[in-house]
Amino acid sequence: MAVTKDELLQRVEADKGKLIEFLQGFIRCPSPNPPGDTQVAVAYIRKFLEERNLPHRLVAPNPIMANIVGSFACGGSGRHLVLNGHIDVFPVGDGAGWSHGGPWSGALADGKIFGRGACDMKCGTTASIFTYAYMHSIRDQLRGKLTLTCVSDEETFGPYGARYLFEKHRDEVKGDTCLNGEPSSPYTVRYGEKGPMWLTFTVKTKGGHGAYNHVSKSANAIAAELIGKLKKLEKMPVPENNNLMTALDAAKKAMDKAYGAGGAKIVRTVTVNPGVIRGGMKVNMISNECSFELDVRLPNGVTDKDIIKGIDAIVAKYPEVSYRVDNFNPPSYCPPDGEMIQYVKANAKAIGGFDPMPVISLGGTDARLWRYHDTPGIVYGPSPKSMGQVDEHVTVKEFMHVVKTHVACAFDYMSRG
Numbered sequence: 482m483a484v485t486k487d488e489l490l491q492r493v494e495a496d497k498g499k500l501i502e503f504l505q506g507f508i509r510c511p512s513p514n515p516p517g518d519t520q521v522a523v524a525y526i527r528k529f530l531e532e533r534n535l536p537h538r539l540v541a542p543n544p545i546m547a548n549i550v551g552s553f554a555c556g557g558s559g560r561h562l563v564l565n566g567h568i569d570v571f572p573v574g575d576g577a578g579w580s581h582g583g584p585w586s587g588a589l590a591d592g593k594i595f596g597r598g599a600c601d602m603k604c605g606t607t608a609s610i611f612t613y614a615y616m617h618s619i620r621d622q623l624r625g626k627l628t629l630t631c632v633s634d635e636e637t638f639g640p641y642g643a644r645y646l647f648e649k650h651r652d653e654v655k656g657d658t659c660l661n662g663e664p665s666s667p668y669t670v671r672y673g674e675k676g677p678m679w680l681t682f683t684v685k686t687k688g689g690h691g692a693y694n695h696v697s698k699s700a701n702a703i704a705a706e707l708i709g710k711l712k713k714l715e716k717m718p719v720p721e722n723n724n725l726m727t728a729l730d731a732a733k734k735a736m737d738k739a740y741g742a743g744g745a746k747i748v749r750t751v752t753v754n755p756g757v758i759r760g761g762m763k764v765n766m767i768s769n770e771c772s773f774e775l776d777v778r779l780p781n782g783v784t785d786k787d788i789i790k791g792i793d794a795i796v797a798k799y800p801e802v803s804y805r806v807d808n809f810n811p812p813s814y815c816p817p818d819g820e821m822i823q824y825v826k827a828n829a830k831a832i833g834g835f836d837p838m839p840v841i842s843l844g845g846t847d848a849r850l851w852r853y854h855d856t857p858g859i860v861y862g863p864s865p866k867s868m869g870q871v872d873e874h875v876t877v878k879e880f881m882h883v884v885k886t887h888v889a890c891a892f893d894y895m896s897r898g
C-alpha cells in the first residue's frame with residue numbers, strides 16, 4: 482500500500498528526537514570557512530547515509546572540502562529533483578560570548594538548538610539529508626529520480642563545492658528542479674537573488690610632506706572623492722521584465738518585513754558598499770597610496786558590463802586610479818510562480834500555518850548555480866535573524882517545520898509524472 486503524505490509527515494514527527502539529535506551532532510562537527518575544512522562533518526553525514534544504505538559517493542577536488550553526491554531512481558519514470566545544502570559555516574573568531582557552552586555546543590535550551598551553522602545552514606542541510614532518506618524508503622511508489630548534494634566551500638563562493646559539481650558533473654546535479662534550505666524565514670520562499678561584484682581600487686600619487694600640499698595630490702583624498710562618485714552607481718536605471726516586476730510589486734511588504742524597512746527597494750537597485758579602505762602612513766604626510774574594496778550588488782536586469790561601463794566613465798577622469806574585479810556572480814531568478822513554489826506555499830500553510838511570499842534574496846546562495854543552468858532553484862528555510870551571529874540558533878519548531886515542508890514538497894514533486 483502506498484504511503485500517503487500525511488502518513489509520511491507523521492513519521493517525521495515520530496522521528497523528532499532523532500532529527501534533533503542529528504542536527505545537534507552535525508553542529509558539533511566544526512566546519513568554519515575559512516579555513517573550510519569539512520572532513521569531520523562530511524564523515525558524520527556519511528555515517529548516517531551508510532547506516533541506512535543510502536546511495537552516495539564523495540566528490541573531492543580538494544581533499545579537505547569533499548562534496549557528498551547521491552542519487553536513486555524511483556519506481557516510475559518522471560523528473561529529476563535535486564536537494565542541495567552546504568556543510569561549511571561562517572567562522573566564529575575567538576568563539577567568545579556564546580551561551581550554552583561555546584559555538585560548537587549544539588545545545589538544546591528554551592526550545593532552541595544553538596551553535597554556529599544552526600540556521601545557516603545545518604538546519605536546511607539536515608532537511609535535505611532526511612528528505613533523501615524518507616523518499617528512498619518509499620521510492621517504489623514515487624516517480625523520477627532524486628539527487629542529494631551536500632557541498633563544501635560555499636561561504637566564500639569557493640571553487641571546490643557546488644561550482645565544481647557544475648563544472649565536472651553537470652548532468653548528475655543539474656536536474657529539473659533544485660530545492661535548498663538556506664535561511665529564508667518561514668514567511669518567504671526565494672526564487673532569485675542579487676549578484677555580488679567585488680572590486681579593488683588602487684590610487685597612486687607622488688606623496689610628500691603634509692604641509693607641502695602643492696607638490697602632490699593625496700591618494701586618500703582622491704579615493705574619498707572617487708567613492709562618493711561610485712556611490713552614484715546606485716542611481717543607475719534598472720530594466721525589469723513584466724513577470725518579475727509584478728512579483729516584486731506584490732512582495733513589497735514581505736521584503737520590507739524580512740529585510741528591514743527599505744529592503745524591498747534595494748532588491749531592485751544597485752547598491753555600493755566600500756567595505757575596506759587602506760591608505761596613508763602618517764597624519765602629516767600626503768598619502769601616496771590608497772586602496773579600497775567595493776562590494777557592488779546587482780539586481781536582476783543589470784549586467785556586469787553595465788557596472789563596468791559606469792565605473793570606467795568615472796575612473797577615466799582619474800589617471801592615478803586602477804582597479805580590478807575580484808569576484809562576480811550574476812544576479813539570477815526563476816519563475817516566481819513555478820511548480821515548486823506552489824508546493825512550498827501549500828505545504829508550509831498546511832504544516833505550519835505560514836503563507837510564504839515569493840521573494841528575491843539580497844544575499845547569495847548556491848541555488849543561483851541551478852538558475853544559471855535554467856533549472857528552477859527554490860530556497861525555503863528557517864529565520865535568518867541569528868545567522869552568523871554569536872548564539873546563532875534555530876528553534877525546534879522552525880527546524881521541524883522546514884524538514885516537514887521539504888519532505889512534503891519532494892513527495893508532491895515526485896508523485897507527479
Ligand SMILES: [Zn+2]
Nearest residue numbers: 567601602663
Ligand atoms: Zn548559507
